[in-house]
Amino acid sequence: MGMGVRSRSAQGVHRLVVESVEDLTPGMRRVVFAGPGVASYVAAGPHVPNIKLYFPVPGAELDLPVKGDGRWSFAPGQRERVRTYTVRTLDRDASRLAVDFVRHGDEGLASAWAERAAPGAELGALGGGGLxxxxxxxxxxxxxxxxxxxxxxxxxxxxxxxxxxxxxxxxxxxxxxxxxxxxxxxxxxxxxxxxxxxxxxxxxxxxxxxxxxxxxxxxxxxxxxxxxxxxxxxxxxxxxxxxxxxxxxxxxxxxxxxxxxxxxxxxxxxxxxxxxxxxxxxxDHDRERGELADVLPGQEHAHAH
CATH class of the missing domain: 3.40.50.80 (Nucleotide-binding domain of ferredoxin-NADP reductase (FNR) module)
Structure with a gap:
């Protein structure tokens, strides 16, 4: 029996808008995104278990990568603002997606953003997938x-x-x-x-x-x-x-x-x-070849998480 199933990365850039913020514990904050950006992210292809989130420059508006010559391209400094997170919950019908952030105060780009996250705040989603x-x-x-x-x-x-x-x-x-x-x-x-x-x-x-x-x-x-x-x-x-x-x-x-x-x-x-x-x-995050050699690429588990 295989260990798991792999999802390919979703295509495109999607604007996620915060609907709500909740502290699950003193050190873990849940941010729920909802709306058309979540719907387009889901429609683009595999979207769990991981999501690539794109963060704005602290204190600035969200500056999503632009599309030119048929592909999305990063301006200098943009690629360094991508972080990988787990899709904690996903309601496809309601176009609602939750991500849990470990709280580190202002230590790091993602944590600093999560500390200040409020309804209406925005992030980019650049793709999803994984095992x-x-x-x-x-x-x-x-x-x-x-x-x-x-x-x-x-x-x-x-x-x-x-x-x-x-x-x-x-x-x-x-x-x-x-x-x-x-x-x-x-x-x-x-x-x-x-x-x-x-x-x-x-x-x-x-x-x-x-x-x-x-x-x-x-x-x-x-x-x-x-x-x-x-x-x-x-x-x-x-x-x-x-x-x-x-x-x-x-x-x-x-x-x-x-x-x-x-x-x-x-x-x-x-x-x-x-x-x-x-x-x-x-x-490459301490990955090694040969693990999960019996997993077929390009498949996606039916359960959203």
Whole structure:
């Protein structure tokens, strides 16, 4: 059985308008976009699980790339303002799309925009696509707060389409206040890992260690015992997305275990000290060829998330 299915990138540039903003936790903000821009984005082609968002220069109006000679082109400095996010929810009929942003204050282009987002604010959408984890067998999902939207939407899909799905989700966050109520199947354990405890605080009110500075998730991954029967039958699939050091550890650990790399998807969502553009140029987000070799390109999972 394949690990997942791949979506091609949607074509064109779409203007997304903010409908509402909601803080899910102190560190996670949900921005809902609605209207004709969402409708055109959906109509253009594959649009989940990932979306390429284009941000304006801070304090300026949205300056979308322009089309010339039949193709969209970037002016100097525009390409560096593209960021990749997860489509957390999508209502095609209502032309409504939600994206969850990790809050870092003014640290970074996307976070600074999200801090000031209000109804009527605009972003560009340049395309979507990617891979989603198929159901069946036993599934391990692991990531930090940047991966929480993708993990949450995957669990919701499993609950709706395969309520008997079994597996484990390891989610690293700052502390208990960052936990979310995720709709997981009864047989799918959700295990929260708190950096605050690793920071040595006696209570949950103290500051947490910054993301990307602990080995909390690496240790949890190393301690996982994969189910023997499903492993022997090739029915275990593993998805890991987090900071670069975590995904590099995960890949090396699974290699030591002799795990079939065709059944794993390991991609870095961010690299401490690098911009997304720099991370892409340096290592392509720690991607490696040969993973998910049994996945057919050009297909799209029917579930929107």
């Amino acid at each position: 989603v984890v198929r159901d069946g067998g036993w599934v391990l999902l692991a990531g930090d707060e940047t991966a929480l939207p993708a993990i949450g939407s995957t669990l919701e899909r499993f609950s709706a389409e395969r309520p008997e799905q079994r597996g484990l989700a390891l989610i690293e966050v700052a502390g208990p206040e960052e936990e979310q109520d995720l709709a997981a199947p009864d047989g799918f354990e959700v295990r929260w890992l708190h950096r605050r405890a690793r920071a040595g605080e006696a209570t949950s009110s103290g500051p947490a260690a910054p993301a990307g500075t602990t080995t909390l998730l690496q240790e949890a991954l190393a301690a996982v015992e994969l189910p023997a029967a499903e492993l022997a039958a090739g029915q275990v699939r593993i998805w890991v997305s987090a900071e670069s050091a975590v995904v590099r550890f995960a890949r090396a650990h699974l290699k030591r275990l002799g795990f079939d790399r065709r059944h794993q998807l390991i991609i870095g969502y961010w690299h401490r000290g690098m911009t997304e553009t720099g991370y892409t140029r340096s290592t």
